Amino acid sequence: MRERYAQKIENARVFTDTEAWNLFRLAAFGEAFGWTLLISSLVFKHYVTPGNNIPIDIAGQIHGTLFLIYIAAVVVLHLSLRWSPRRTLIAGLVSVPPYGTLIFEQWAARRRHSEVFKTYRQLVVRAIILQKGEVLALQPQDSGFWYLPGGLVAEESAEAALKRLVTEQTGIPPTVGNLLYVWQHGQSQTQQMELFFMIVNAKDYQKMNAAAVKKGSSDLDELGFITPSQRSELRPQFLQTVTLPKSSTTVAMPVKFI
Numbered sequence: 001m002r003e004r005y006a007q008k009i010e011n012a013r014v015f016t017d018t019e020a021w022n023l024f025r026l027a028a029f030g031e032a033f034g035w036t037l038l039i040s041s042l043v044f045k046h047y048v049t050p051g052n053n054i055p056i057d058i059a060g061q062i063h064g065t066l067f068l069i070y071i072a073a074v075v076v077l078h079l080s081l082r083w084s085p086r087r088t089l090i091a092g093l094v095s096v097p098p099y100g101t102l103i104f105e106q107w108a109a110r111r112r113h114s115e116v117f118k119t120y121r122q123l124v125v126r127a128i129i130l131q132k133g134e135v136l137a138l139q140p141q142d143s144g145f146w147y148l149p150g151g152l153v154a155e156e157s158a159e160a161a162l163k164r165l166v167t168e169q170t171g172i173p174p175t176v177g178n179l180l181y182v183w184q185h186g187q188s189q190t191q192q193m194e195l196f197f198m199i200v201n202a203k204d205y206q207k208m209n210a211a212a213v214k215k216g217s218s219d220l221d222e223l224g225f226i227t228p229s230q231r232s233e234l235r236p237q238f239l240q241t242v243t244l245p246k247s248s249t250t251v252a253m254p255v256k257f258i
Contacts, residue, residue: 015080016080017081023073024081025105027070030066031070031101033066034059034063035063037059038059067095074088091104121190123193123195125150125151125158125162125195126195127176128148129199130244130245131206134226137149137231138220138222139220139222140219146226149165149170150162162197169217170205171209174200175199176198176199177198179197180253180255181195182194182256182257182258183196185236194236228240
């Protein structure tokens with residue numbers, strides 16, 4: 001029953017979130033402009049045309065029209081904006097005092113920004129490069145911890161980011177194999193998802209010149225192969241206990257979600 005009601009609500013959303021928000025802002029600014037016009041007409045009558053109510057009548061009609069447009073916008077757009085009944089009621093009531101719609105618009109804009117931040121996600125890719133039970137890892141400068149090669153994904157695919165980052169960090173382009181692990185972590189406001197890929201050409205990293213790589217990097221203390229179970233400072237910690245493949249195989253393996 002609840003799912004059916006939610007589906008009806010979803011189907012009632014005529015506009016996208018962005019379209020609805022832009023239309024609401026236009027209506028809110030329009031209603032505030034109506035108040036400006038009405039207040040200006042009162043001042044104009046008092047100082048310029050005493051006893052003449054025509055400016056007030058014209059301004060009042062315009063303000064009334066803009067007020068009705070704003071109320072109609074709130075009624076039509078609140079579903080597309082996913083507003084609760086309480087927020088919708090407040091949005092309507094703020095049109096009564098002068099410039100209340102501007103104050104509400106600013107408050108709603110901050111709430112939208114906060115809600116977007118709460119759902120912020122970061123995508124990280126890591127390379128699993130194996131040699132005889134050891135895994136290639138690096139230690140960023142002054143961190144005290146070891147991490148697998150990789151990092152944040154920018155405006156590119158996960159595979160392209162991994163190739164770029166590993167090449168920058170080791171000097172050797174990787175051949176990306178299967179996805180082995182997915183690890184999601186973080187706090188309520190920011191979540192981070194890390195994807196761990198097997199690197200097929202692990203033998204190529206036997207030729208890696210770790211000293212040259214460290215010399216050419218200003219933020220790298222160590223780079224080399226380590227035994228995960230013997231490194232308590234390896235991050236993330238599940239790598240210390242998980243059973244890694246015996247070799248850089250291309251055989252498909254089930255993805256594990258940590």
